[in-house]
Amino acid sequence: MIPSVLPTYARAPLSFVKGEGSWLIEADGRRFLDMGAGIAVNALGHAHPKLVEAITNQAALLWHTSNLYNIPNQTALADRLVEETFADTCFFTNSGTECAELAVKMARKYWYEKGQPERTGIIAFEGSFHGRSSAGIAAAGGDKLTRGFGPLLPGFTQLTWGDIAAVNDAIDDHTAAVIVEPVQGEGGIRPMADEDLQELRGICNRNGILLILDEVQCGVGRTGKLFAHEWAGITPDIMMIAKGIGGGFPLGVVVATQAAAAGMVAGTHGSTYGGNPLACAVGLAVLNEVSQPEFLQEVRRKSGLLRQKLEGLVAAHPDVFEEARGTGLMMGLKCKASNIDVVNAGYDNEILTVPAADNVVRFLPPLNLSDADIDEAVARLHKAASQIST
């Protein structure tokens, strides 16, 4: 008989009942070190006092009004995002995949308004992940995401990851935009080289097409800059943000330049919940912490520490691990053993990591984890790896 919860997830047999910083407490009392942070969501860890305060205060005032009315928290968060980024305007969603829906609509509407409605094509990359909605799976392509769900939303092409020259060849007079994650998350922690992002920006400029960056996983301080594209010194036309921005409360946002967003006038898009007072109260509290230069500096310092220790782990267990890769606090260990075995051995040692494609184990810890948490994580991983290699 089908379970009461639709069985679309392969869940670990763990049930967490409480969180404290970088730690999760299982129903049986065991304490797990959380190096996954709900897949890069709990950017400030669990039960951060400022987030608890923000949501509790707002919960006592007002939860939801719909977008029929002004939402002061939403305007405040939009103003802050405009202040902190390239963007001129923001639309709030409840998830990453809803951002993919709007990014695609926005790019197509941009060309429609310019009198080139035939420009609907979106160039994407293999190994990408843009969520599970119809636009999200069509954009990422790949059998795993799309099989059985056709007919897919038309207009998407996937190029080989890292093959920037191919973008030039793929662009034709039906192309509207290019969409890319500056650091692929689900694809196995694969950062795009700064030069490649710069080249991609140049190609888009020369052809007048839009650049959409999916920073749902790599944004919000994850790489040690507020947004990953800042490392390359470029800006997109449209950017998708979710995961970390809500710190655990469902919140996403598409941010864009005035030019890219020009076609999205009243009535062209909407969301019942998107940007509600509760979500935006939390989003504001997260952004105010994460955007501080000292906070980002600490992310970069801890990244160096974690990186060094992961390299040590690879050196100590060459039969289990192949290499450490990634950037900021978005790191991966490419495995020689099965990544699933490594994640499971982690569970046995009370540490949580996240598998990704390309046989990678991901580390996406709370951005404010302590140096002691990093030491403890690596100690537990050494134990886990020893259990695999013997």
Ligand SMILES: *Cc1c(COP(=O)(O)O)cnc(C)c1O
């Ligand atoms: C998680 C993710 C999404 C989808 O976000 P949901 O909130 O699960 O819909 C989209 N893009 C990237 C890069 C992601 O990591």
